[in-house]
Amino acid sequence: MMSDLTNLTITEARDLLAKGEASSKELTEAHIGAMESARSLNAFITETPEKALAMAEASDVRRKAGTAGLLEGLPIGMKDLFCTEGVLTTAASHILDGFHPTYESTVSQNLWNAGAVMLGKTNLDEFAMGSSNMTSHYGGVESPWRKAGDNRPLVPGGSSGGSAAAVAARCALGATGTDTGGSIRQPAAFCGIVGMKPTYGRCSRWGIVAFASSLDQAGPMTRTVRDSASMLRAMAGYDAKDSTSVNAPVPDYEAAMTGNIKGMKIGIPKEYRVDGMPTEIDALWLKGIKWLEEAGAEMVEISLPHTRYALPTYYIIAPAEASSNLARYDGVRYGLREEGATLDEMYEATRGKGFGAEVLRRILMGTYVLSAGYYDAYYNKARKVRSLIAGDFAKAYQKVDAILPPTAPSAAFGMGDKMDDPIAMYLLDVFTVPASLAGLPGISIPAGLSQDGLPLGLQLLGKAFDEETVFKVAGVLEEAAGFDAKPAFLAA
């Protein structure tokens, strides 16, 4: 179901509200209706319609009084990894059953301070670990896209699958995601929307359920690049409560989108042309190169020689940090508690029952690579390789302003596929993980369709804290690509 009010961009909706042509209440009601109609997608774990209406009404009052924030009155989805005060927060896990935080995450608070309205908590892979949203305790999310002539449900990608599906299905004007190895960019590519992971340290991690501390970053998921720029501006900023938060001013990202990229140097990393890459992805990549060249940018072949070690490096570091971050889920202070005769039995029963299979796998992996005798061979080795990977980018950025890789090595696949082979799932992150390891900003924009009519994305990676360049080039790429396909779900 798509009404006039739900098929807007953030920019358009903002104008509408500013001109008084609609109220936040009307806008929010329309989106609540869309959210309810899209329940078959299972994009939301918790819908918060009453809260949304209350926030919308308050927003309309503020607007009448003359104050309007950056996202005033705009209804968005909040990935259920962000702690929201008084609202069930689950991280899509059984182990956080019944957890109602008594506090609000910094990023979500920033959005409410900017006037945004919360439609609900979107679904995700459990504890943000996954690339398909199939591991959620609340069931998988169905992509609003279908292959041409095929009715099989497809995955939206992950871990921010619920947010991606909600935005693609026009249930929300935008939604928050988190990206640790690609969890914003990859689902954005699968769902034909824009997903942005900012530089590590740009957004605060305080109040976001931690997965891998040195990699996690919050970011916006929207339908256009301009929307992404305005949403990131509202989300980002220094937070003294997060010791990894960088104290740098947040620029006006929208203003940076001048549309002029003449003379800019765009790096094409030769190692990203992997074996077995589908031809249609390669073809799209070449199209992207052409579009940027036509806009006046210069393509430069670069080498990121340690690219092929990025995935194994990530799959040592992330599980290691996760195994420690998830130790607090023990049934003592919140969430699920399973009975046990002794404290240890209570721990083992609670965690054994509370965590899903993928989370369990990663906890065990992480525990193993940190354990006595293996620290040097695995974890410390991975940290060294990470330095090499970051070094590759640093060197490349001496020659170029941004880098253009594809986002994912395939389009969306069927729900339930690839569940038997964890490594096949991990390989989906091949183009997104390197930038995560280096802490660099990256955006995915929908650039074309696969043979089956499914969205394919292209990425742009930037220098640290140079999101402005990323948005600028992305805006040009988006214009050139002219992606206007809509998911099958909306046609129904």
Next chain:
Amino acid sequence: MSVDKETVAKIARLARVRVDESHKEALAKELSNILGWIEQLSELDTDGVEPMTSVVSMTLPLREDKVTDGGYPDKVTANAPEAAHGFYAVPKVVE
């Protein structure tokens, strides 16, 4: 690197996660596969490379020594599965 059932049991114990006996064999295989895959890192010569401590280039921020937090015991125990007299309650631990 191969991981066997006993190792799975040992790691599960370290991580305080109960793994069903029937599941241990399958997990051992899965973990061995994954470990075998990440094994490729050993091909790389990393002599003299500094392990990455952080992607952010800044110094560790320090906080003033002021009492700015705490004092809300109700909030702290609000989500506890079991609480009593302001304490968290857990199965009795015998030293």
Next chain:
Amino acid sequence: MALIKGKTGEWEMVIGLEVHAQVISKSKLFSGASTEFGAEPNSQVSLVDAAMPGMLPVLNKYVVEQAVRTGLGLKAQINLTSVFERKNYFYADLPQGYQISQFLQPIVGEGTIILDLEGGETREVGIERLHLEQDAGKSIHDQHPTQSYIDLNRSGVALMEIVSKPDMRSAEEAGAYLRKLRTILRYLGTCDGNMDEGSMRADVNLSMRRPGEPLGTRTETKNVNSIRFVQQAIEQEARRQIQILEEGGKIVQETRLYDGMKGTSRSMRSKEEAHDYRYFPDPDLLPLELDAAWVEGIKAGLPELPDDKKARFVKDFGLPVYDAGVLVADRDTAAFFETVAEGRDPKLAANWVIGDYFGALNKSGADLHTAPGDAKKLGGLLDLIADGTISGRIAKEVFEEMWENGQEADAIVESKGLKQISDSSEIEGLVDEIIAGNPGQVEQFKGGNEKILGWFVGQVMKATQGKANPGLVNQVLRKKLG
């Protein structure tokens, strides 16, 4: 070196101590919650201390300063770069499921402590390292039949873990180490050292060996909360290990608990399996970089430490080493003494402070700050002794009065008429009277009994209610008796 004689020969104790000292600070190591002692359960707990989802640590600058200060007080190397690591294990009082500590790169490196032993002997003991870490919460096991209660007030309070080298060889040395360390920490104001309150706890590492042989297997006795118990635990554990070794057995490397009330120790069940802490640098924190100039600034601001103060008291005041040692054991006491000694005979001052003043303090259970007699008043009393207004003996009477009702010494002397009689004609008159009235004793003296002089002195004292100047009395008696 104290060797223990066993059935099959002599044994040497090798002792190392790990002390956990709570840092004096207003808020915790990584959270802004209060560190005050004794509050309602979970009322001094922030969301960070309770390890709620999404919480992050922020380091307390003053605690870092306190750790550096302590390191400097231990003459130790300050590491300008140090790293916080996670020590991963599960326990109900450890909400994060890990403790933020320091492992490979602690903030302080090697240092030394000088032990003050019996008979004025000293011995140097090495410090291996000092690092910062979070304290755990408290578990209460006796309030419910099937449950333990957890209070996280203490969770996250800053601890300094101070690790000695295994240089101690006797329970006496271990006691001296703890006493000295406590004094230094109190001097610096970095820890109050109150073992009975748990703000300073000791883990004892002990192994036995034949003199000259390599180190044996050690055991660890955790969380001993008094110096006396530490010494007892050492004696006990040494004997336990000797017995096992002499019977041909092997020492199991294990963690033990000492019950001070019962005087027994046992193996800790929960620690039976070897812990794999899986240390790794905490990704929520960057390495701590200290500015060398900042460290120098802290060094310049250090108070005079006990060893230096003791040496100064011996050199400048001519005090015996033992007395100086007693006075510097507490920084406030040393300051008290110096106030009393200023412009006065330091040895007299030392005798009075250590003897009479401390005696009165101990008896009444008061401490220096609540005591009725202050430094100025005591000084006033000493002045009266020094200028001969009263004798040393009378002074003791006056002191008691001072202590009882807080009056000034000269006021008491006036009101009670205790002035020393130093008028020679008065004394001579009295002596003549006594000599005249006691021919028998005069005979004895003249007969060679020197000791009877004391009897005469006593008589004069009696006649004057103790106020006669004893020196003068002796002088006059000798003159008159010949």
